[in-house]
Amino acid sequence: MEEKTIFKRIIDKEIPSNIVYEDELCLAFHDVSPQAPVHVLVIPKTTKLRSLDDVTEDDVQLIGHIFAVIREVARQLGIADGGYRVVSNCGEHACQTVPHLHFHLIGGRDFTWPPG
Numbered sequence: 001m002e003e004k005t006i007f008k009r010i011i012d013k014e015i016p017s018n019i020v021y022e023d024e025l026c027l028a029f030h031d032v033s034p035q036a037p038v039h040v041l042v043i044p045k046t047t048k049l050r051s052l053d054d055v056t057e058d059d060v061q062l063i064g065h066i067f068a069v070i071r072e073v074a075r076q077l078g079i080a081d082g083g084y085r086v087v088s089n090c091g092e093h094a095c096q097t098v099p100h101l102h103f104h105l106i107g108g109r110d111f112t113w114p115p116g
């Protein structure tokens, strides 16, 4: 059996996290190393999606739900008016470090483009 990722351990409440939203499909919690005043990770509870590159038509409903949750969490944390960024690092070149699909919701400051 594959070893649990850190995110699966957070989902299973084996390690603590600062949760801002949870339902049967997904979980949102503050990043342990925030890159902005607000930095939340929104993740599906399923472990079958290791990155965006695993997403197929079968996951359309789940991914749509996650984006609706991201919108709600942005409002809940007060960053919707100023604008925010949603990032999903996919694979080695994009610096993905945890092999469990996740979306970074970051806001509360100005960002630059292009990203580093």
Ligand code: 5GP
Pocket: 006, 017, 018, 029, 030, 031, 032, 033, 034, 041, 088, 089, 095, 096, 097, 098, 099
């Ligand atoms: P990635 O680099 O894969 O796109 O993002 C992984 C994110 O997970 C990083 O921003 C990192 O700070 C965060 N992270 C890693 N371990 C933990 C943890 O144990 N708890 C929380 N809350 N965030 C974590």
